[in-house]
Amino acid sequence: MALLEVKNLKIYYFTRKGPAKAVDGINFSIDKNKTLGLIGESGCGKTTTALSLMRFVKPPGRIVKGKIVFDGRNIISMSNEEIRLLRGKEISIVFQGAQNALNPVMTIEKQIIEEILEHESVTEDEARKRARNQLNLVGIGDERGKNYPHEFSGGMKQRVMIAMATVCNPKLLILDEPITGLDVIVQRQILNLINDLKAKLQLTTVIIAHDLSVIAETCDKVAVMYAGKIVEQASAVSLYKNPMHPYSQALIEAYPSIKGEKKKLKSIPGAPPRLVAPPPGCRFHPRCPYAADICRKEEPIMREKGEHLVACHLLD
Amino acid sequence: MKEENEVLRVENLKKYFPVGKSLFASIFSGKEKYVRAVDDVSFSVKKGEILGLVGESGCGKTTMGRTILRLVEPTSGKVYYKGTEVTSLCKKRLKSLRRRMQMIFQDPYGSLNPRRTVAETLRQTIKIHKLVNSKAEEETLIKKTLEEVELKPVGEFWDKYPGFLSGGQLQRVSIGRVLILQPEFVVADEPVSMLDVSVRVGVLDLLLKMRNKFGISFIYITHDLATARYVCDRIAIMYLGKIVEIAQTEDIINKPLHPYTQALISAVPVPDPTVKIHDLPIKGYLPLTSDLVSYGCRFYPRCPYATKKCHEEESPLVQVERDRYVACINYRKK
Numbered sequence: 143m144a145l146l147e148v149k150n151l152k153i154y155y156f157t158r159k160g161p162a163k164a165v166d167g168i169n170f171s172i173d174k175n176k177t178l179g180l181i182g183e184s185g186c187g188k189t190t191t192a193l194s195l196m197r198f199v200k201p202p203g204r205i206v207k208g209k210i211v212f213d214g215r216n217i218i219s220m221s222n223e224e225i226r227l228l229r230g231k232e233i234s235i236v237f238q239g240a241q242n243a244l245n246p247v248m249t250i251e252k253q254i255i256e257e258i259l260e261h262e263s264v265t266e267d268e269a270r271k272r273a274r275n276q277l278n279l280v281g282i283g284d285e286r287g288k289n290y291p292h293e294f295s296g297g298m299k300q301r302v303m304i305a306m307a308t309v310c311n312p313k314l315l316i317l318d319e320p321i322t323g324l325d326v327i328v329q330r331q332i333l334n335l336i337n338d339l340k341a342k343l344q345l346t347t348v349i350i351a352h353d354l355s356v357i358a359e360t361c362d363k364v365a366v367m368y369a370g371k372i373v374e375q376a377s378a379v380s381l382y383k384n385p386m387h388p389y390s391q392a393l394i395e396a397y398p399s400i401k402g403e404k405k406k407l408k409s410i411p412g413a414p415p416r417l418v419a420p421p422p423g424c425r426f427h428p429r430c431p432y433a434a435d436i437c438r439k440e441e442p443i444m445r446e447k448g449e450h451l452v453a454c455h456l457l458d
Numbered sequence: 459m460k461e462e463n464e465v466l467r468v469e470n471l472k473k474y475f476p477v478g479k480s481l482f483a484s485i486f487s488g489k490e491k492y493v494r495a496v497d498d499v500s501f502s503v504k505k506g507e508i509l510g511l512v513g514e515s516g517c518g519k520t521t522m523g524r525t526i527l528r529l530v531e532p533t534s535g536k537v538y539y540k541g542t543e544v545t546s547l548c549k550k551r552l553k554s555l556r557r558r559m560q561m562i563f564q565d566p567y568g569s570l571n572p573r574r575t576v577a578e579t580l581r582q583t584i585k586i587h588k589l590v591n592s593k594a595e596e597e598t599l600i601k602k603t604l605e606e607v608e609l610k611p612v613g614e615f616w617d618k619y620p621g622f623l624s625g626g627q628l629q630r631v632s633i634g635r636v637l638i639l640q641p642e643f644v645v646a647d648e649p650v651s652m653l654d655v656s657v658r659v660g661v662l663d664l665l666l667k668m669r670n671k672f673g674i675s676f677i678y679i680t681h682d683l684a685t686a687r688y689v690c691d692r693i694a695i696m697y698l699g700k701i702v703e704i705a706q707t708e709d710i711i712n713k714p715l716h717p718y719t720q721a722l723i724s725a726v727p728v729p730d731p732t733v734k735i736h737d738l739p740i741k742g743y744l745p746l747t748s749d750l751v752s753y754g755c756r757f758y759p760r761c762p763y764a765t766k767k768c769h770e771e772e773s774p775l776v777q778v779e780r781d782r783y784v785a786c787i788n789y790r791k792k
Binding site: 184297321325327330353383397398401408413 | 687688743
């Protein structure tokens with residue numbers, strides 16, 4: 143059964159130039175113990191989607207339509223108190239660049255203890271024990287619990303953030319660009335840690351990234367976003383091997399790799415549209431090499447094609 | 459090592475930054491502490507060659523790029539541009555040389571003046587270097603340059619302010635600003651790391667075009683081996699201020715020799731879900747550059763093959779094959 147189901151979700155940012163449709167009618171679901179990757183360029187709405195899962199969207203942004211059903215409950219209609227109890231306990235998130243969100247004047251052990259005490263009625267000693275276990279689990283070592291954030295490198299701080307996010311055994315963990323801004327070798331360490339924890343803690347995870355390789359190495363299922371819409375969804379293996387939507391194909395063809403033969407890369411012409419005034423019809427048509435008349439007029443609907451869900455007229 | 463068609467030669471280049479210390483410490487302890495950002499590095503770049511400088515943050519790759527262009531003054535060592543020693547030039551001669559040696563910066567959002575239109579930005583460059591004699595020539599030159607960097611139709615970009623352009627377009631403007639001078643050597647410092655995946659290739663292709671069409675030589679500075687593989691002819695791997703390995707791109711990627719290069723290659727994430735992920739061969743973390751000891755191999759504390767000798771002996775960059783240099787005493791012995 144799906145742990146999380148998002149149905150026809152629409153999130154608009156109400157700007158002076160009119161509503162920017164950051165997320166415009168997306169559907170997806172995640173099964174227990176699985177990992178979903180949301181991939182897309184900056185401004186495609188992937189982070190907004192992630193924020194909405196914990197109802198973190200702030201004005202001028204607003205969830206205008208749709209349902210987010212988590213474990214049988216609709217997150218959008220919950221009371222503020224209900225949502226507060228849910229955050230960090232049942233769903234937790236590691237924000238992009240979260241390394242800098244640690245409290246600089248509190249030891250990291252204390253920060254993790256605080257997190258536990260907020261959500262669970264345990265004694266402080268019990269919480270300390272768990273915090274130390276958690277530090278060992280993410281590869282920091284409990285002896286460093288007495289250190290302050292500035293005494294850690296970027297990668298270590300990211301480990302602290304992951305430790306905090308998983309200490310209350312959340313049912314769903316969201317990671318927004320978990321390795322962006324870290325060094326290559328540290329990236330590898332964090333990616334391995336994520337995969338490790340997923341297995342050990344049986345996490346259900348949403349990973350957001352602009353980087354195809356991060357998604358490839360961590361996710362079971364992938365949703366490709368473009369200009370506020372999901373254009374294709376499939377299992378990771380099938381999506382990378384046989385991308386159907388022209389945008390998915392273009393993304394993969396534009397991405398360099400160090401494995402295998404050196405391949406010729408192709409850039410995608412133009413730039414992503416501005417969300418205040420997206421192009422009519424299929425939003426990708428101005429950059430699509432196969433665009434036909436119908437693409438400029440009618441919006442494609444998500445359809446099943448073999449194992450994939452694709453929104454493209456040309457495949458109908 | 460001197461070759462006929464080399465454009466740039468760097469010899470024993472060093473750049474040390476003094477570490478700030480308290481007044482008390484500076485009075486009572488005579489010894490200054492330094493961050494050795496670039497420490498005794500030598501290499502050369504051939505005409506029309508793109509040399510990649512790859513390493514983690516803090517390894518000194520950006521400092522090296524800036525020192526070569528004398529945007530920061532070197533502590534010691536020499537840089538030759540086509541036989542002219544750049545490191546000893548006076549200000550005036552340096553300025554005329556700067557036309558030939560240019561730089562593309564990482565952040566296109568920050569490196570363009572937000573209050574100048576695209577045409578004004580290029581006009582400024584023309585004025586500073588006195589490239590043309592008449593207004594009409596100036597307009598033609600700007601038009602030609604914008605076409606060259608594929609900002610077409612030109613009329614659409616002419617009067618645009620940077621705020622209205624995307625990251626990829628901005629980077630094209632800053633490349634145009636370099637190209638207009640007809641340089642022969644360009645340092646490109648992470649030119650695509652702030653751009654979206656879909657526009658990265660376009661900018662990289664533009665660099666390749668500049669090389670193929672005008673024979674411009676590049677130093678391409680990056681932390682990203684995958685893009686380096688795409689554009690570079692040769693790659694130099696840096697670790698804590700030193701080059702540890704330098705070789706042809708495909709040799710570095712397919713059979714890395716230095717343990718650090720091997721670790722870097724195995725760390726790069728791969729866009730293929732069927733590839734099995736391996737554990738890293740190395741442990742530990744990048745030490746602070748100011749804490750370094752002055753003897754032995756710098757990679758020794760993290761190296762899986764380290765012996766006592768690595769700690770005691772310097773490991774200089776030595777040639778092991780044609781076009782291939784490695785700084786590892788264990789490799790030399792094999």
